[in-house]
Each structure stands twice: as C-alpha cells, then as structure tokens.
Amino acid sequence: MKAAAVFLAALAATSLAVAAEQPVRHDRGRMQPMHQAWGQGSYRYRLNPFDIARRLVDLTDEQKGAVSKLQQQRQDDYRKQMAEAGRQLDKKFALLVVEIVGAENKGVYEKVLAAIAERDAAIEAARVEALAALQKLREPRDDDAQPYRYGSFIPRRKQDIIRTLIQLSDEQKTKIDGIRRDSYTLLREAMRDIPRPDDWRNEEARRQYSEAIRKAREDIETTTAQAMADALTDTQKKTYEAAQTIVDAHDKKVKDAEVACDKKLTELLGKEKFEALTRPQRPTRPDRGPRPAPEKKATEF
Numbered sequence: 001m002k003a004a005a006v007f008l009a010a011l012a013a014t015s016l017a018v019a020a021e022q023p024v025r026h027d028r029g030r031m032q033p034m035h036q037a038w039g040q041g042s043y044r045y046r047l048n049p050f051d052i053a054r055r056l057v058d059l060t061d062e063q064k065g066a067v068s069k070l071q072q073q074r075q076d077d078y079r080k081q082m083a084e085a086g087r088q089l090d091k092k093f094a095l096l097v098v099e100i101v102g103a104e105n106k107g108v109y110e111k112v113l114a115a116i117a118e119r120d121a122a123i124e125a126a127r128v129e130a131l132a133a134l135q136k137l138r139e140p141r142d143d144d145a146q147p148y149r150y151g152s153f154i155p156r157r158k159q160d161i162i163r164t165l166i167q168l169s170d171e172q173k174t175k176i177d178g179i180r181r182d183s184y185t186l187l188r189e190a191m192r193d194i195p196r197p198d199d200w201r202n203e204e205a206r207r208q209y210s211e212a213i214r215k216a217r218e219d220i221e222t223t224t225a226q227a228m229a230d231a232l233t234d235t236q237k238k239t240y241e242a243a244q245t246i247v248d249a250h251d252k253k254v255k256d257a258e259v260a261c262d263k264k265l266t267e268l269l270g271k272e273k274f275e276a277l278t279r280p281q282r283p284t285r286p287d288r289g290p291r292p293a294p295e296k297k298a299t300e301f
Contacts, residue, residue, distance in 0.1 A: 050074075083124070087117075111268055112277070119261035123254050130154055130250035137243050138165045154250055158225030161243045166236050175231045183224040190216040 050071040053059065059067065094113055098106050131154065155161045159180065162168075168176065194212045197205035229240055266274045 108268065112265060115261050115264045115268070119257045122257035126250050126253035126257070127154060130246050133246045134165065134243055137239055137246075154247060155243075157221055158244065159221070159228050161240060161247065162225075162228050162232070165243050166232065166239055172231050176228050179224060179227045179231070183220055186223075187217065187220050190220060 047055075048071075050067050053067055054064070057063075094110075098109060101109055134154075155164060159176075162176065191213060194209065194216065197209050199205060229237060232240060262274070262278075265277070269277065
C-alpha cells in the first residue's frame, strides 16, 4: 500500500509538471469517442493544474476567481517567455548568418535587422499599454471562472470589444447573437456580388478583388458594431466608446511604427530592393537534399 501511494504521488507530480510546460488549452475529452472510433486506442486526456483544481475541489467563487487570475498570469508569462526566447534565438542565428553573407553585406544586413527590431519593440509596447488600459475598463463577468479569452490580444473588431469587455444581460446576448448571425448573411451576399478576376494571374486584378472584399468586410463590421452598440445601456456605451478610443490609439501607434520602419528601409535599400525584401513569399524550408527514389516493387504474379 505504501509503495502504491508513493507511485500515485509521483504520477500526479509528473502530470502537473508536464501540464505546466504545455500551453493552456481546454480539455479535449469530447474527442475521446472519435479516437476510439478510429481505432486509436485509449485517449490520453489533457489536464492542466488549473482544471485539476476546478474539477477535483469544490471551490468557492472567491477561489475560482483566484485560480482564474493565476491561469491568466500563466498565459501572459508563457507569451512573454516565448517572445523573449524567439528574440534570443533570432540574435543567436543572426550572428551566424552574418558570417555567411560576408563582411561587405554585414552593415546593411544589421541595419535592416535593427530597423525591424525597433518596429517590433514599438508594437509590443503599444500592445502592453493598450491591454492594461482595456483591463481597467473590463466589467466583472459571470464567466470569470474562465480566463479572459483576449487577455493577451487587442480586440481586432469593434464587436469583440462588446463581447469581451462588457457584461451583457441574457436579453442583450440574445439580441446581439441575432445581429451577428445577420451580419454573416450580409457578408456572404456582399462577397457573392463582388466580381471575381477573369485572370487570377493578373496581380492588379487580384489586388482590386482583395481590396473590394476588405472594404465590404469593414462596412459590414461597422454596421454590425453600431447595431450591437444600440443594444447597450448608456453606461455600457461609455465603456464601449472608451475602449474604442484605446484600440484606435493602439492601431495608430502600430501603423506609425510600420510606416517609420518602411521609410527607414526604403532609404537604406532603395524602393526596388525594399519591395523585393517585403513582398509576400512562400515560406522557405531547409534544403534536405533530393528525395530518395521510391523502391521498385517486385513484379507480382
């Protein structure tokens, strides 16, 4: 019995350690029947320390809130550490790439890296500042037992501000859900009416098509957000408008950082080289050499 107890304690500690190293995600127990149906054997459930506490212990509302705050803090720390790890790896391998490109290209190469790093730092600072301001506006919610869905990201759509920052009544939720469904219908109809390019190889035609889709999305998003805002109380509208001001200020800082970086790179490289550098391309994969020829099957009789 004592050995069994020691084994179970070690197993629980290992599970918690593994869960702590993995990104926070919802339990995927709902997928178990599918795994079994496809003959994949027993399902390995995924539980993190926070879900274990919620399911194992009958927590009070205060305890649930404390656990949720820790889970959000864990997500924020994970994002920061991953971002910092990425920056350190970029610096490490940039030094190795410099040795390959040669001394004659080193100066330009390092200036390009510095300009992009400066842009990214400004964007990250704007994100952190906006998130702190949005968190102060966020109203207490009935679902605060779950972590804030957009805790590390700026709401990209106006309707996301309403969904994530404002505590809605059941009546408001029903009305807003109906408005959202109507917006999907409007978007489908608008996209159906946009003429497709006759020749997809024509870059200008593709650009015009993409621009028309973008404008249709923005117009419907504006109309949808306004309809949702009309369903709010006067106090909620003030919160919504304040949040929109924060998001707009964030977007302006991001745009300014991008424009400044583009200008600096254009002056450094010239317009032609800048466009070649920043033109969207397919991701480059490491060259693993030629694929081995498939084995010839023996003739079957």
